[in-house]
Amino acid sequence: MNKKILTLLTSSILLLSSCESALDISPEGRKDLDEIFSSEVTTGAYLNGCYQEFPQFGLGYYFWTSTPEALSDNAWEYHTEPAMCIVQAYKDNIKPQRGKNYLIMDIGPSGNFLNISSWDLYYRNINRCNVFLSRIATATVPSEQDRLRWTAEARVLRAFYYMELMMRFGDIPLLTDPTPLEYSNELLKKSSIKTIADFIVSECRDVIENSSELPWRITAPSESERMTKSVAAAVMSRSVLWAASPLCNKGNDYWEEAESVTDYALNKLLSNGFELYTNVLNPSVFGENAYFEYNCTQMDISTSPVDKESILASRQVINNWWDVMGTPICSPNKVGLCPTQELVDAFPMNNGKYVVDLAKPYLDENHLKPNLIAGSGYDEKNPYVNRDPRFYALVLYNGSIVRNAADQEVTVETYNGGNSGLQMGTTLRTCTGYYSRKHYHPLSRRNGPAYNASQRIFRLAELYLNYAEAAAECGHLDQAAKAIEPIRKRVNMPNIDISGKSKEQVILEIRNERRIELAYEGLRYYDIRRWNNPNEDMPTVRVETGMWIEKNPDNSYTYQRFRIGDTYDSASGKWAGTGWDKGCYSKKYLFHPLEQEEADRLYALTGEIWQNPGW
Numbered sequence: 001m002n003k004k005i006l007t008l009l010t011s012s013i014l015l016l017s018s019c020e021s022a023l024d025i026s027p028e029g030r031k032d033l034d035e036i037f038s039s040e041v042t043t044g045a046y047l048n049g050c051y052q053e054f055p056q057f058g059l060g061y062y063f064w065t066s067t068p069e070a071l072s073d074n075a076w077e078y079h080t081e082p083a084m085c086i087v088q089a090y091k092d093n094i095k096p097q098r099g100k101n102y103l104i105m106d107i108g109p110s111g112n113f114l115n116i117s118s119w120d121l122y123y124r125n126i127n128r129c130n131v132f133l134s135r136i137a138t139a140t141v142p143s144e145q146d147r148l149r150w151t152a153e154a155r156v157l158r159a160f161y162y163m164e165l166m167m168r169f170g171d172i173p174l175l176t177d178p179t180p181l182e183y184s185n186e187l188l189k190k191s192s193i194k195t196i197a198d199f200i201v202s203e204c205r206d207v208i209e210n211s212s213e214l215p216w217r218i219t220a221p222s223e224s225e226r227m228t229k230s231v232a233a234a235v236m237s238r239s240v241l242w243a244a245s246p247l248c249n250k251g252n253d254y255w256e257e258a259e260s261v262t263d264y265a266l267n268k269l270l271s272n273g274f275e276l277y278t279n280v281l282n283p284s285v286f287g288e289n290a291y292f293e294y295n296c297t298q299m300d301i302s303t304s305p306v307d308k309e310s311i312l313a314s315r316q317v318i319n320n321w322w323d324v325m326g327t328p329i330c331s332p333n334k335v336g337l338c339p340t341q342e343l344v345d346a347f348p349m350n351n352g353k354y355v356v357d358l359a360k361p362y363l364d365e366n367h368l369k370p371n372l373i374a375g376s377g378y379d380e381k382n383p384y385v386n387r388d389p390r391f392y393a394l395v396l397y398n399g400s401i402v403r404n405a406a407d408q409e410v411t412v413e414t415y416n417g418g419n420s421g422l423q424m425g426t427t428l429r430t431c432t433g434y435y436s437r438k439h440y441h442p443l444s445r446r447n448g449p450a451y452n453a454s455q456r457i458f459r460l461a462e463l464y465l466n467y468a469e470a471a472a473e474c475g476h477l478d479q480a481a482k483a484i485e486p487i488r489k490r491v492n493m494p495n496i497d498i499s500g501k502s503k504e505q506v507i508l509e510i511r512n513e514r515r516i517e518l519a520y521e522g523l524r525y526y527d528i529r530r531w532n533n534p535n536e537d538m539p540t541v542r543v544e545t546g547m548w549i550e551k552n553p554d555n556s557y558t559y560q561r562f563r564i565g566d567t568y569d570s571a572s573g574k575w576a577g578t579g580w581d582k583g584c585y586s587k588k589y590l591f592h593p594l595e596q597e598e599a600d601r602l603y604a605l606t607g608e609i610w611q612n613p614g615w
C-alpha cells in the first residue's frame with residue numbers, strides 16, 4: 001500500500017487527520033461522492049471514516065472504568081460522579097431522554113463522552129460502510145489488491161457494528177444499501193436478532209472463504225484495529241451465540257446452527273496460526289501462570305508474534321493500572337472495580353472442584369450463606385489458598401503482594417485496620433474487601449517503569465468457550481469438555497469432569513468457566529443478559545457481597561461475608577441492614593433504551609413502537 005495512503009488511513013481513525021472534511025460527506029454533507037471516489041487518497045480517507053470513533057472498550061468508558069463489568073455481578077465500583085453511568089445505573093436512575101441516557105453515551109478515543117449516542121454512531125458508520133461498498137467497485141484506488149482488501153474490510157467492519165447494535169438494542173433495522181438524504185424513515189422496519197446474526201455470519205463467512213487479500217492478522221502496529229479475517233471469525237462466532245440464547249431465540253432452537261458456526265470459526269483460526277498464549281517469558285515474575293502474564297502484556301502486532309491468541313485489541317493501552325485500578329499502597333487516583341465475593345466464589349480449587357454449588361451457590365437471598373461443596377478442599381478459615389491460578393491473576397486479596405512507589409514489596413492488608421482495609425463511601429478503598437489484579441503487572445508501581453497492557457476485544461479463548469457452550473447446549477458434552485481442556489491446561493488445572501453429569505450441569509460449568517476466564521473483559525454483562533429469559537429480572541445482579549476480615553491477636557483471621565450497602569457495627573462486630581440493590585437488575589436493562597426523542601420520532605413516522613420494553 002502507498003505510504004501516503006497508509007498514513008492517512010491510520011491517523012484519521014483517531015480523528016487526527018487533516019482530511020476530516022472528507023469524512024462527513026454526501027449523503028452526510030460537505031463533498032460530492034463522485035469527487036471523493038475519483039481520488040485514491042480520498043477513497044482511502046472515506047474507508048477511514050467508517051472507523052471514526054471506533055469504541056475503545058476495556059477501561060475506555062468515562063473516568064477510566066469498565067462500565068459493563070461494573071454493571072455485572074463481577075464487580076462493584078463506588079463513585080459519586082453523577083456523569084458516570086454506573087452511578088446512575090446502581091440507583092436505577094437511567095432515563096431514556098437525551099443527556100440522561102448514559103447507557104448509550106459512548107466514549108471516544110480521547111476518553112470523553114461523544115456527542116452522539118451509540119445508536120446514532122453505529123448507524124452513521126454503517127451507512128458510511130454502505131456508501132463505500134456501493135462505490136468501491138469503480139473507485140480510484142492505489143491497486144486492485146487494495147480494492148479487494150478494502151471491500152472485505154468494510155464488510156467485516158459493518159458486521160462488527162451490527163453485532164454491537166443487536167447486543168445492545170435487540171431487534172434493529174438491517175440496512176445494506178446507502179441511505180440517501182431523501183430516504184423515507186417510514187420504510188424502516190426492525191429485523192430480528194436472528195436475521196441480523198444470519199446476515200453477519202453470511203458476510204463474514206464469504207469474506208473468510210473468498211477474500212484472499214484480507215489478512216488473518218495485522219502485522220504492522222500502524223494498522224492496529226483494522227478488520228481482518230480473524231475478526232470476521234470472532235464476530236460471527238459471538239453473534240450466532242447471541243441468536244441462539246434464551247433472551248434472543250424467541251422460543252426457537254438454534255443451537256445446532258450455533259455449534260456448526262462456532263466450530264467453523266474456531267477451526268479457521270486454529271488452522272491459520274492462532275493459538276493460546278501458553279509459554280511464560282518471565283517466570284521470575286509470573287511463575288508458571290501464562291494466563292497472568294498474557295493479561296499483563298500488550299498485543300504483539302508483528303510478522304512473528306509471540307502472542308498468537310489476540311485477535312483484536314483496543315488502541316487504548318494502559319500502563320498505570322495501579323492508578324485507576326490500584327490499592328491504597330500505590331496512592332491511586334481511585335481503586336476502581338472491586339471484585340465481588342460472588343466472583344471470588346466462582347473460582348474453583350486447583351484440584352478442579354468447585355467451592356459452591358453452581359446450581360444454587362447460596363442458601364439465602366442475601367448471599368451470606370454459601371452452599372459449600374463438601375470435600376472440595378476449601379477452607380473458610382483460609383479461603384485464598386489452593387485456588388484456580390486465574391484467581392491470583394485477577395484478584396488482590398488479604399495477603400497479596402504489590403509494589404509501592406519506593407519499589408518495595410508490600411503485603412496487601414484488607415482486614416479491619418490494615419493498610420488496604422475496606423471502607424465504604426470512598427473511591428480510594430475497596431468496597432468489597434478485594435482489589436483488581438487483572439492487567440496489573442506485578443512490577444508496576446507509581447514512579448516506576450511503564451508496563452503496557454492491552455485490553456483485548458476478541459481473543460482465541462473466547463472462541464473455544466463459544467463452541468463449548470453451543471456443543472453442550474446440543475448435548476455433545478464430550479466435544480464441549482474437549483474445547484475447555486486447552487483453557488484449563490494453560491493454567492495447569494484439570495479439565496471439567498462430565499462423567500455422570502446432566503447436560504444442565506455441564507452447561508453451568510461452562511458458563512462458570514466463561515465467567516472466570518473472561519472476567520473483566522466486558523462480556524459478563526452481556527452473557528448474563530443473553531442467558532436470561534426476556535420477561536424476567538436478573539437476580540444475580542441485584543444482590544452482591546464482599547468479605548470483611550478481622551485480624552485476631554494470634555495473627556489468624558476471622559472472615560465475615562456482608563451485603564454491599566450494609567453497615568458495620570463496631571460494638572457488636574457485625575454487619576446489618578438491608579443492603580443496596582444494584583439497580584440495573586430489572587428486566588428493562590436487558591436491552592439499552594433508544595434516546596426517547598429518537599424513539600418518538602420513529603414512532604411518528606412508522607406507527608411502530610421503537611423503544612425497548614420498560615423504558
